[in-house]
Amino acid sequence: MALAQELSVGEVARRSGLAVSTLHFYESKGLIASRRTSGNQRRYMRGVLRRIAVIRIAQRAGIPLEEIRQTFAAIPLDRAPTMREWERAMRAWTAALQQRISDLTDLRDKLFSCIGCGCLSVTDCPLRNGDDRLGAEGSGPRILITAAERRQRRGRQA
Incomplete structure (x- = not known):
């Protein structure tokens, strides 16, 4: 050197x-x-x-x-x-970056259709809850509720 x-x-x-x-x-x-x-x-x-x-x-x-x-x-x-x-x-x-670009573009395009709600578990949320899979767990921001909070709510409902 x-x-x-x-x-x-x-x-x-x-x-x-x-x-x-x-x-x-x-x-x-x-x-x-x-x-x-x-x-x-x-x-x-x-x-x-x-x-x-x-x-x-x-x-x-x-x-x-x-x-x-x-x-x-x-x-x-x-x-x-x-x-x-x-x-x-x-x-x-190249492929990984192109996929990230596509994902971010998709997120950007869909973000405004959901921004007013905030719960991310509405009937038709294309971002985080396709087909409302979380609707069966109850109301509110299901993805944001921790597992401990879910157990606590289930205990009160029983």
């Missing part, structure tokens, strides 16, 4: 906008890698900043860290990925 290409943990934290503890966490999960100097200080290759940027964006999109780690497993930690490696890794997320 050329020293000019290496960054200290503090420099990576400053440039990535992450806490040093987050960098240590990412490293413990195998998402990024560093080498240790003779003084036991971490040094990161400059390319780690790109990897961290993708990790942060993937997390914002709702991709779990374990899935990010698995996707990055095919990309060496000690160098920037080739275009082919990068395309192969990103292909893994």
